[in-house]
Amino acid sequence: xxxxxxxxxxxxxxxxxxxxxxxxxxxxxxxxxxxxxxxxxxxxxxxxxxxxxxxxxxxxxxxxxxxxxxxxxxxxxxxxxxxxxxxxxxxxxxxxxxxxxxxxxxxxxxxxxxxxxxxxxxxxxxxxxxxxxxxxxxxxxxxxxxxxxxxxxxxxxxxxxxxxxxxxxxxxxxxxxxxxxxxxxxxxxxxxxxxxxxxxxxxxxxxxxxxxxxxxxxxxxxxxxxxxxxxxxxxxxxxxxxxxxxxxxxxxxxxxxxxxxxx
Ligand code: SF4
Numbered sequence: 001x002x003x004x005x006x007x008x009x010x011x012x013x014x015x016x017x018x019x020x021x022x023x024x025x026x027x028x029x030x031x032x033x034x035x036x037x038x039x040x041x042x043x044x045x046x047x048x049x050x051x052x053x054x055x056x057x058x059x060x061x062x063x064x065x066x067x068x069x070x071x072x073x074x075x076x077x078x079x080x081x082x083x084x085x086x087x088x089x090x091x092x093x094x095x096x097x098x099x100x101x102x103x104x105x106x107x108x109x110x111x112x113x114x115x116x117x118x119x120x121x122x123x124x125x126x127x128x129x130x131x132x133x134x135x136x137x138x139x140x141x142x143x144x145x146x147x148x149x150x151x152x153x154x155x156x157x158x159x160x161x162x163x164x165x166x167x168x169x170x171x172x173x174x175x176x177x178x179x180x181x182x183x184x185x186x187x188x189x190x191x192x193x194x195x196x197x198x199x200x201x202x203x204x205x206x207x208x209x210x211x212x213x214x215x216x217x218x219x220x221x222x223x224x225x226x227x228x229x230x231x232x233x234x235x236x237x238x239x240x241x242x243x244x245x246x247x248x249x250x251x252x253x254x255x256x257x258x259x260x261x262x263x
Pocket of ligand 1: 028243244248258
């Protein structure tokens with residue numbers, strides 16, 4: 001088929017992850033832009049990001065736990081709009097659960113680091129560059145400057161902790177952000193910190209040139225395929241238990257004869 005919608009102007013780390021998991025998912029999300037209903041988990045993620053984003057927009061010494069708590073109520077208005085409330089079937093019990101979990105996350109986060117001591121170089125930093133004819137764009141949660149003067153990429157995670165032998169996918173998005181920093185800011189971050197705020201734990205990895213080159217090459221290869229599939233009018237479906245499990249397009253795929261695993 002011929003797509004009537006234009007090809008997106010750039011590739012973000014999360015859209016790249018969509019494509020790598022299943023090209024058809026990329027087609028539905030990024031080309032056809034089929035709405036993906038919010039889930040409790042995605043709403044909670046946005047809720048918590050809102051709190052931390054606003055906390056870090058304050059001068060360092062004002063970033064107290066009390067201030068963080070003050071952003072919880074406004075998050076109800078900003079994040080839980082009418083469509084999100086419908087998508088997640090929000091009722092009083094669910095709202096109470098969400099507020100309770102957010103306050104627990106704030107406590108866990110403050111046990112992990114003191115934001116008054118953090119030197120932040122950017123919050124929700126928008127970075128766009130073209131590398132090897134591949135237009136990349138991403139919004140970075142936080143870019144810190146550590147005590148040694150090095151840049152550190154910080155990404156908030158509200159989901160489950162990776163298992164102890166976390167695979168390369170755990171850091172894949174953040175490593176692409178490191179490439180964006182290198183190309184856009186002319187400085188390569190030395191480290192990535194993933195803050196699993198629900199658990200009060202962080203996992204870290206040093207950034208190496210080898211990894212950045214590998215991520216750059218994977219993004220370029222994906223972008224070339226995206227252009228080819230777009231011209232062909234078809235992004236192949238690659239169903240698997242892992243990729244389909246949390247995919248919003250299961251019904252769509254099944255209706256089109258894709259053998260989506262039942263789980
Ligand atoms: S349900 Fe599975 S096959 Fe269909 S788009 Fe999602 S990941 Fe791909």
